[in-house]
Every structure is written in structure tokens, then in C-alpha cells.
Amino acid sequence: MKFKISHLVKTYPITFFAVIALFTASAVTAAKGVLLPLAIGEAALSVVLAVSAILKMHNEFRIIKNAVISLNASLSDKDMLKYFPLPAVICKTNGKILWFNDLFKAAVIRNRQPREDNISVFIGGKALSELAAKKTFSATYDGRDYTVISETLDSSGESCTVFYFVDDTDLKSIVREYRMSKPAVALVAVDSIDEFYRVYKESEYAEITSAVERLTENWFSEFSGVFRKLGTGRFIAIVPESELEKMISKKFNVLENVRSYTYNGATVGITLSAGVGRGDNLSDAEGAARQALDMALGRGGDQVAVKDNDKYTFFGGVSKGVEKRTKVRTRVVASAMSELIRNASNVVIMGHKFSDLDSVGAAYGMYKAALALGKDAKIVVNRKTTLAQPLIDYIGKSDDDCFVSPLTGERLTVKKTLLIVVDTHKADFVDSKNVYEKAQNVIVIDHHRKTVDYINNAVIFYHEPHASSTCEMVTELLQYISKHPVADSVCATALMSGIMLDTKEFVLRAGVRTFEAAAYLRSRGADTVTVKSFFANSMESRKLRGMVVMNAEMYRACAISVTDIESDDIRVVCAQAADELLSVSGVDASFVIFKTDDIINISARSMGKVNVQLIMEALGGGGHQTMAAVQLKDITESQIKDMLKTAIDNYYSNL
The missing domain is CATH 1.10.287 (Helix Hairpins)
Incomplete structure (x- = not known):
């Protein structure tokens, strides 16, 4: 040279x-x-x-x-790199450009001098170390799209990389246009519209529904697509993907428009739910929209669920759901459950991991129902991790053989066994995953807001996110599941304990049906003094709870406490500390971060102003509006605290 x-x-x-x-x-x-x-x-x-x-x-x-x-060496003599039919660049391992061929100069940099002598300018600012494992990747330069093919060469101890640029701008433009034209279907429903018919006069009801329909229609008319009314409070919209992205960018603010609607100077409290489905064709998109709408309603309504394959994205969900006063569905479900119980060889009932009073109380209620229908039944409980040991001991005095270990429960589960899962609808959160996987017939009874990883093979999925507790739901079922009274005083007390736990002694989420259920249990002999004893703590636990409260710091009207205390009752202590923090002036929500074994936990509580379920869901957890939690592995307390603050920021920014 x-x-x-x-x-x-x-x-x-x-x-x-x-x-x-x-x-x-x-x-x-x-x-x-x-x-x-x-x-x-x-x-x-x-x-x-x-x-x-x-x-x-x-x-x-x-x-x-x-x-x-x-x-x-790998090319023929006439295919020298200089005359290679693609733009090519040679650069050093640090990205510095050593040489480029004439085609690169003409087609990529268009006969201009490069702004910099580093390849990162042409590959989206990425460093070569980021692309080490990639042989092919996409890049954009000077308004053109390229597929870049890289090849690392080692010669005489020197290492360099050759990049070939394939201009596929037109092809990618066609692909984008195709994606933006794919259909999306939105199914929209006014939440609990029948409940408003009970409150307002017929003329007022007609005026309110017309106004809500007008608000909804006006919002969808801003976008190019088809919007039609299917019935009272039900609509369908068909739009291309490009218009759906505009809706998403607005965060479906039609929810806020409807939520803030006033009639005669007062906020009505009416809300919308919508399910949006994507698909290669209208049929697939409509099917996905139905599943998304079910998910939105199962999470309490007042939100939009967008389904893309198996992934859901949620918008809204910040308000409380409207309690349904009709018990028609309860009677229908009770009849179907009694038929399944009668046809089963035996019944196994199971709650969630770290079972609490609501889980064990509801399980015992269904246990008594199975016995009333003449079937042998057992309750699977992990005594090593349960948080309801006082209730288990109380029940054991009269029914000492109703509780079995997960191992025994797995042995009892045969082909015709009916498994009843209570107080959870997540397959990964049941007390025994092996029992669930072995069962062929499953019933789910739960009140928590629906999550993506729900049990999808249930014969009956009885889900009421508006209910205060699973014990409330079971109490209503027991009144219809058998002709004869099912609940005795022990069962009534167990069910009452679950209701009192989840409502914070009838302070939170207690609706009309909650008090009706409590009144029925009281008539069946529920002992509230005994229930109160289930909540008693040792002096040591009280001291630890005080330490957790003292460690709290304020962040955007939320109290966050990180603790490293060690105790066998750490879960109960931290849950109660989260409750106690809500009594502090200016605290709308509380979060207690604690460690158990190799798992970092967050116990979240609120008085209803902040939806802690949405915040915990952002971290991979769940629950409902006033009570939620999450468990994470391979993370430190400081890292999860930063993640929690980010989730809180995102929650407030989406209001």
C-alpha cells in the first residue's frame, strides 16, 4: 500500500x-x-x-x-468489496470508521462527508458492544430505513467489523401501513346501568343514559371508524390500528368525561367499561374485545382493557365499583354449584397462600355446604404459613378433622373430585399448586380484581369484585345452595371474621349486601366477641408494629415504611402496621416493605382514595382497591422502594 x-x-x-x-x-x-x-x-x-x-x-x-x-477470500475476484452490490463500511472495534465503499458514499451519505467518523452515527447511536450478539438489526439514517448485517473479522491478530446496509425503506413503509390498517374492535358498556334505574325516575334515567351515550358517541366520533349502539348502554366501535393508537395516546379520557358527568348539579357516579381487541381480521378482534371487556368488568369496571394476543394493557380503574343489589346471579350460581357438588365423588376446598381469615372462613363455609349436600369434604391448609391459626384452632374444637395438609389434599384429589378455590383466582397463588394441577373440575369464588393470570379452566368462575369479601359471597351462596340452613354458630363466626377482616370492621368496602350478610350470620349465631379475639396480638407483635410505623416516610400522600425486623408473625405485623399508618393525618395510602426468606414483600393499604391495586399490579402483584400486595425475588429493599415510588408517580400521572 x-x-x-x-x-x-x-x-x-x-x-x-x-x-x-x-x-x-x-x-x-x-x-x-x-x-x-x-x-x-x-x-x-x-x-x-x-x-x-x-x-x-x-x-x-x-x-x-x-x-x-x-x-x-470468500468472494470471487470480480466481487471485490469495493464493487460489492451493497453499501459497506469497515470499522475498528471502538467504532471508528476505517473505510467505506463507493456505494455507501453514494447511497447512504449521498456523496457528503460523514458528520462523524464513528459507525454509531449510522446505527442509531448504539455502541458496537450492544450489537455484539446481533448479526442483523434495523437502523435509521437521514430519513431512510436500513437492515444492517454485521460481520466480525479477525486477520493477523487485528479485529474489525464490516457492516452491510440494505435499504428497505419502502418495504418497511408498506409493513407499517399494513399494521396501521389492521382492524381493532372496541366493545363499550355502561357499568351497572340497571342500578341507576332503581335510583332515578324513569324520565331522569332516560335523560342520564342519553347524556352518557352522547358523551361516548362524541368522543368516538373524533376518530375515523364505525361507532354503533348495540342496546341500552352498549356500543361497538371498529377502527384501524392508527386510530386506536390515537385513543391510547389520549389514555381513553372518555372514562373521565363520563365519570365526571353531573345531573342537576350532582355527580351521578356513572362509569364506562370497554374491551378493545386487536386481530388479523374482524372476527379475531371481536373475540379479543369480548375477553378484554370481561377482564375490565372483572377488575371492577370504570376502565379500558386492551388485549393484544395474551397481553393486556389497562387504562382507568381509579373509582370504586357500584355495588349490585340484585341476587339473581347468586341464586343461579348456587344452583349450579349444588349440582356439581352432588355429582362429585368428594370435595376439596382450598384458599390462597398465607391463608387469612377471609380465605379460611370462606373455605369452611363451602365445607359445610358440601356436608349438607351429602359429600365428603376437606379443606387444604398449609399450617406452616397460614395467618389464620386462631380461627383454625377455633374450628378444630368442633371439626377437628376438616383441615388436611397439601400433601394429603393431593392424595385425596382424584378424577371426579371437585376442587373449590376461594379468595383467589390466580393459579400461582393457591395454597397447593399440585392439588390445583391434579384437579379436573374446579370452581372459583373470589372478590379480588381480576388479573391476567387467572384460573381459566374453572367450570364456574364466580367473581364479584364489588363484594367486600369472599366470606360475604359464600354467606349469600349458603342461603340458596341447600333447602336447609347450612351455617351453624361456628360457621357463622368463621364467615363473620372474614368479613370483619376485609372491611376493617365494617369501615371499608362495606355495602348494603355486606350488612345483610352480617345480619344473617348474626341470626345464625355469629359471635363477634370471639371474632375480635382472632385479631388479638402479643405484646411483642405490638412493639414490632410500632417500630414499622416509626420507620415510615411520606411520599406524595403515601406512607412508605421499609423494615428489616425478624419475627414469625412478620406478615401479620406488617399488614397491621399498614392499616395503622392510614390513621395518620394526610396519608391516603400506606406501603410496608419487608423480607421473608429470599422474597421482598409489599403490603399496601388505602382508605379508597388511592387504588393500591393498580400500583401493586404495576409491580406484578394484585388485590383490590383498598388492599393489595406484591412479592418479588432477586431484588433489594432499596430497589423495590425506588420501583414503588415510580409506580406511585405513574399512578398519579394517569389520574
């Missing part, structure tokens, strides 16, 4: 002019005849700089030469 002065000037311009300056200074100094040693030194330094630049340039030329030779 011949050396040219022009190469030196182009590659190292600063060094070149520095050498010229030093030579000039040396000549001037020597001409004056003074300071001869200085002149010699200047001349020597200029020679060193010149030689250094030449050697470095020669080394880089050698790298290019070796790379080209290496490439040419």
Missing part, C-alpha cells in the same frame, strides 16, 4: 500541521544562529511526530488491507 502525503493530511490533519510548524520554527531558530540546541530539539520532535503519524496510518491501512483480503 503506497504512502501518500494526502493520506496523512486527510487522516491526521492536526499532526501534519504541527509537524510543519515545528520544522518552520526549527528553521527560523537555526537561521538566526542562536539557541542551536533548541533548533535541533524542535527538528527532532517534528521528525518523531511525523514518523509516529506515518506508522499509525500505516497500521490502520494494514487493518483495512487485511480485512479486505479476509473478505475477498
